[in-house]
Amino acid sequence: MSFTYNKKNAKCMWCKRTQNPHPDYSYETIPTKIFTSKKGRRIELCFSCYENETKEISKDSDFEEKLNKKFELLKVLNL
Numbered sequence: 281m282s283f284t285y286n287k288k289n290a291k292c293m294w295c296k297r298t299q300n301p302h303p304d305y306s307y308e309t310i311p312t313k314i315f316t317s318k319k320g321r322r323i324e325l326c327f328s329c330y331e332n333e334t335k336e337i338s339k340d341s342d343f344e345e346k347l348n349k350k351f352e353l354l355k356v357l358n359l
C-alpha cells in the first residue's frame with residue numbers, strides 16, 4: 281500500500297487533517313491515498329484512517345462498501 285507523501289493540498293476526508301502528524305515532518309502535508317468507493321467516489325484518506333477502516337475487514341469489496349457508507353453519512357450530516 282503506497283501513500284503519496286507531501287502531496288499538495290492533501291487532506292484526509294475522514295479526520296480532516298492536512299499536516300503530517302509526525303513531528304519531524306510537520307512542515308509537510310499529510311500522506312494520503314485516494315481510494316475508490318463502491319459507487320466510484322474518490323475518497324482521500326490518511327494512513328491512520330485507512331488502518332482504522334480496514335482492521336476489521338478481510339476483503340477489498342467490503343472496504344469499498346464501507347467507504348461508500350461513510351461518505352454518504354458524512355454528506356447527510358453535512359460534514
Ligand SMILES: [Zn+2]
Nearest residue numbers: 292295326329
Ligand atoms: Zn485521516
